[in-house]
Amino acid sequence: MTGFIVRRLMLAVPVMLVVGTITFLLVHLTPGDPAAVMLGPEATPGQVDQLRDEMGLNDPLIIQYPRWLADVLRFDLGRSIFLERPVSQAILERATPTLQLTAYAMLIAIALGVPAGVIAVLHRDSLIDKILLLLALTGTAIADFFLGMLLILLFAVVLKWLPSGGYVAFTADPVGHFRAMLLPSLALGISIAGLPARLIRTAMLDVIQEDYVRVAVAKGLSHWTVVTRHVFRNALLPAITVFGYTLGDLLGGAVVVETVFSLPGMGQLVVNSIARRDFPVIQGVVMVIALGYLLANLLVDILYVAADPRVRVTRAVG
Amino acid sequence: MTRNTRRYLWTRRRFLTTVGALAGGAILAACGGNDSSGGGDSQEDPTPTVDPRRGGQIRVALTGDPPNLDIHQTTDSIVVLVASHMYETLFTWDADYRPVPLLAASHEESEDGLLHTLKLRADVPFHNGETLKAEDVVASIERWSGISGLGEGLMEAVDKIEIVDDLTLEFHMSQPFGTFRMALARQLQGCAIYPKSVLDASDSTSLSEYVGTGPYKFVEWLPDQHILMERFDDYASPGGEVDGYAGPKAQYADRLEFIPVRTEASRVAGLQAGDYHYVETLSPDQVPVLETTEGVAIDVLPSDSWLNIVLNLRSPVLEDLRVRRAIQVALDHEAIMLAAFGEGYYELTPELVPGAPTWYTEAGAEFFNQNDPDRARELLEEAGYDGTPLRIMVTEEIQQEYNGTLTMAQQLEEVGFNIELLVYDGATLSDQRNDETAWEMYAAWASFRPDPVMRNLTSSATGWWENEEKDELLAQLQSESDYDRRFEIWEQVQYLFYEEVPRLKIGNSRRVVARSAALQDIGPTEMQPEFSNAWLDG
Numbered sequence: 010m011t012g013f014i015v016r017r018l019m020l021a022v023p024v025m026l027v028v029g030t031i032t033f034l035l036v037h038l039t040p041g042d043p044a045a046v047m048l049g050p051e052a053t054p055g056q057v058d059q060l061r062d063e064m065g066l067n068d069p070l071i072i073q074y075p076r077w078l079a080d081v082l083r084f085d086l087g088r089s090i091f092l093e094r095p096v097s098q099a100i101l102e103r104a105t106p107t108l109q110l111t112a113y114a115m116l117i118a119i120a121l122g123v124p125a126g127v128i129a130v131l132h133r134d135s136l137i138d139k140i141l142l143l144l145a146l147t148g149t150a151i152a153d154f155f156l157g158m159l160l161i162l163l164f165a166v167v168l169k170w171l172p173s174g175g176y177v178a179f180t181a182d183p184v185g186h187f188r189a190m191l192l193p194s195l196a197l198g199i200s201i202a203g204l205p206a207r208l209i210r211t212a213m214l215d216v217i218q219e220d221y222v223r224v225a226v227a228k229g230l231s232h233w234t235v236v237t238r239h240v241f242r243n244a245l246l247p248a249i250t251v252f253g254y255t256l257g258d259l260l261g262g263a264v265v266v267e268t269v270f271s272l273p274g275m276g277q278l279v280v281n282s283i284a285r286r287d288f289p290v291i292q293g294v295v296m297v298i299a300l301g302y303l304l305a306n307l308l309v310d311i312l313y314v315a316a317d318p319r320v321r322v323t324r325a326v327g
Numbered sequence: 328m329t330r331n332t333r334r335y336l337w338t339r340r341r342f343l344t345t346v347g348a349l350a351g352g353a354i355l356a357a358c359g360g361n362d363s364s365g366g367g368d369s370q371e372d373p374t375p376t377v378d379p380r381r382g383g384q385i386r387v388a389l390t391g392d393p394p395n396l397d398i399h400q401t402t403d404s405i406v407v408l409v410a411s412h413m414y415e416t417l418f419t420w421d422a423d424y425r426p427v428p429l430l431a432a433s434h435e436e437s438e439d440g441l442l443h444t445l446k447l448r449a450d451v452p453f454h455n456g457e458t459l460k461a462e463d464v465v466a467s468i469e470r471w472s473g474i475s476g477l478g479e480g481l482m483e484a485v486d487k488i489e490i491v492d493d494l495t496l497e498f499h500m501s502q503p504f505g506t507f508r509m510a511l512a513r514q515l516q517g518c519a520i521y522p523k524s525v526l527d528a529s530d531s532t533s534l535s536e537y538v539g540t541g542p543y544k545f546v547e548w549l550p551d552q553h554i555l556m557e558r559f560d561d562y563a564s565p566g567g568e569v570d571g572y573a574g575p576k577a578q579y580a581d582r583l584e585f586i587p588v589r590t591e592a593s594r595v596a597g598l599q600a601g602d603y604h605y606v607e608t609l610s611p612d613q614v615p616v617l618e619t620t621e622g623v624a625i626d627v628l629p630s631d632s633w634l635n636i637v638l639n640l641r642s643p644v645l646e647d648l649r650v651r652r653a654i655q656v657a658l659d660h661e662a663i664m665l666a667a668f669g670e671g672y673y674e675l676t677p678e679l680v681p682g683a684p685t686w687y688t689e690a691g692a693e694f695f696n697q698n699d700p701d702r703a704r705e706l707l708e709e710a711g712y713d714g715t716p717l718r719i720m721v722t723e724e725i726q727q728e729y730n731g732t733l734t735m736a737q738q739l740e741e742v743g744f745n746i747e748l749l750v751y752d753g754a755t756l757s758d759q760r761n762d763e764t765a766w767e768m769y770a771a772w773a774s775f776r777p778d779p780v781m782r783n784l785t786s787s788a789t790g791w792w793e794n795e796e797k798d799e800l801l802a803q804l805q806s807e808s809d810y811d812r813r814f815e816i817w818e819q820v821q822y823l824f825y826e827e828v829p830r831l832k833i834g835n836s837r838r839v840v841a842r843s844a845a846l847q848d849i850g851p852t853e854m855q856p857e858f859s860n861a862w863l864d865g
Binding site: 039040041042045046047048049050051052053054055056057058060063064091092093099103158161162165166169172173174175176268269270271272273277278281283284285286 | 391392394395400401402403404406474476515516530531532533549550551552586587588589590592593596597599600601602751752753754755756757758759760761771772774783785787788789
């Protein structure tokens with residue numbers, strides 16, 4: 010197991026380098042540069058060129074690339090052009106709201122989606138099943154942006170129960186934190202809740218046909234034990250895999266939700282950095298997200314091994 | 328005319344305040360409700376004010392984070408909106424847009440215009456505890472003039488700046504510079520006065536600290552979260568009456584918070600929910616929603632800026648004046664403005680500095696908004712236009728510019744132009760426009776200027792309008808101080824603008840300002856509002 014993890018981690022190094030290099034090229038070959046953004050809409054070409062010079066942006070890529078690569082190999086992601094702080098610090102600051110948002114959204118999605126999936130299976134082909142399926146599809150189909158605005162209109166504008174946006178750190182004011190995070194987490198959570206619901210439903214339907222379930226029922230085990238111990242647990246395996254791989258969707262959704270609710274997270278950081286061509290930040294965030302993906306996939310594999318003894322046996326034999 | 332109505336608003340406001348003390352709220356509510364003059368079609372607050380209340384935090388929703396908090400550095404107006412509360416300039420503007428002293432105590436110009444003597448106000452503290460001295464002014468002007476075009480123009484006319492004593496400076500000039508006060512007044516990329524100690528630790532691209540003499544001092548900037556300032560208790564408030572941007576600053580609010588909220592729908596919802604007191608910019612589409620919201624006041628401002636189509640005079644197609652004329656003649660400005668701003672939010676007048684009525688002139692009006700497609704076709708034929716595409720750059724990020732550009736492109740196609748529309752994101756457009764081989768036209772914004780000398784029509788501006796007569800006139804406009812003489816010069820420049828077609832003025836837009844009805848006395852808005860005299864009612 011340890012060897013497997015180490016091998017996977019080693020493999021991450023070349024992947025990260027390729028990701029970093031491609032990002033570097035994309036960012037620098039795309040038109041638009043931070044000097045023009047910094048000087049504003051009415052700057053003259055001469056002023057822009059002067060600032061580009063001072064910022065070292067007029068150097069050819071053949072000089073800029075090795076400079077950047079040398080820094081990255083020393084784990085130095087450089088300094089943001091607009092944020093007046095190192096990229097690593099900016100990312101750390103922004104990671105917290107995003108991780109909180111995705112964690113809360115994930116909890117909401119699981120809390121809504123998994124029971125819905127189980128209930129749908131237990132009442133399969135009934136009206137309840139169809140209604141739940143319809144809700145799950147609606148949740149998946151509705152744009153997070155639109156759902157976010159609807160939630161703001163209802164809870165902030167009409168009822169005035171919750172703030173319309175903004176972020177409060179948990180350490181500063183726990184109640185304020187949850188008040189601020191509730192609407193964005195709901196927007197993101199509801200939009201992905203349909204996925205676990207459908208996954209669990211399909212997987213459980215498959216498992217229910219299995220012989221061992223029939224045996225369990227024949228043994229006279231209680232309905233509850235059969236559903237939880239035999240059906241649900243086995244259905245969880247494919248669900249874990251797919252859910253882990255949808256982490257990317259979650260990050261993509263977080264970008265949109267953060268913008269609607271003005272949360273200072275990674276999503277806003279990368280979107281704004283692209284808008285103003287903050288090159289070091291774009292490169293840094295893309296690499297960190299890529300690393301997050303690699304680690305998430307690794308985690309899924311490890312969970313899979315832990316949850317399914319057969320995989321362990323195969324690996325031990327192979 | 329516009330200026331008169333604005334003054335009317337001010338006096339009216341004062342009048343109402345005075346009457347308020349005597350007559351009580353009920354009568355006032357009626358008066359206030361009828362107020363539809365002033366700053367445009369203002370939906371004034373139902374209950375006008377009694378005594379301004381001290382305290383509270385004014386929350387302003389911005390369209391995004393400013394690129395920096397350094398006024399010297401950028402022409403982005405959002406920086407003026409935020410940072411003008413922290414920094415001050417030597418001069419500012421009164422309600423008639425005349426430059427008046429702010430950090431300066433007095434300014435004298437010698438008869439021959441070759442010596443400017445500037446005295447500073449005494450005992451003006453910076454936020455870091457230092458006191459304003461002549462050396463701070465010199466250091467600030469030196470840094471600013473290395474970055475800003477206007478500053479460069481000023482320093483070209485200055486032989487040397489002599490520090491006579493801590494509060495007196497002499498500017499020895501090589502040539503007269505009649506617009507001295509204007510150059511050093513509040514504006515985009517203006518000459519904010521920073522302490523020399525801070526500038527010594529800074530470079531031309533960034534400031535080591537945000538320190539000024541303004542009524543609010545910097546607390547923190549958490550990008551994408553907020554910029555927070557608090558009242559500067561030792562602020563040296565100028566004397567006199569509040570007059571435009573000039574006069575005393577009462578600093579009613581304890582704190583100012585500027586919050587970037589990128590989505591317009593979120594800004595609007597936040598205003599409706601009472602989370603923000605002021606929203607930076609708003610498209611007219613939002614007016615119907617907000618009009619019906621209780622506690623929200625909408626001001627449709629008199630026009631102060633215009634939709635500006637910049638032409639590339641170094642492009643092989645557009646270097647031919649007949650082709651540029653064909654574009655000018657072809658356009659129906661009404662249709663373009665209607666598409667861009669909608670009914671009631673634009674004006675079709677030829678002046679190039681709207682909002683500053685003393686500079687209103689109709690010179691060249693015969694070239695404005697001709698809407699004569701047949702004549703355009705003739706001109707194209709005369710010029711032998713071979714169908715080379717006109718590359719028009721535009722960004723969808725500014726919806727009004729985008730909508731207007733689409734309509735314009737369609738009109739140009741109808742007279743025989745081959746149009747290639749290049750839709751970019753904002754950063755790409757602001758980069759590409761510096762490349763003279765990449766485009767023929769782009770849509771931009773000509774924002775408010777209190778004086779025509781600040782309208783950058785030099786050959787270094789994008790579009791590269793080179794014309795000796797115009798350059799000579801611009802130089803005179805800068806060196807001359809007599810208003811009547813300057814007005815004559817400006818009329819000639821404006822005429823050349825229409826005759827030579829370096830850019831196209833399509834029409835003036837009227838901006839929409841939305842604020843909480845509780846937010847009072849934000850003052851003039853042409854060069855961004857200042858919240859130093861604003862207060863929260865209730």
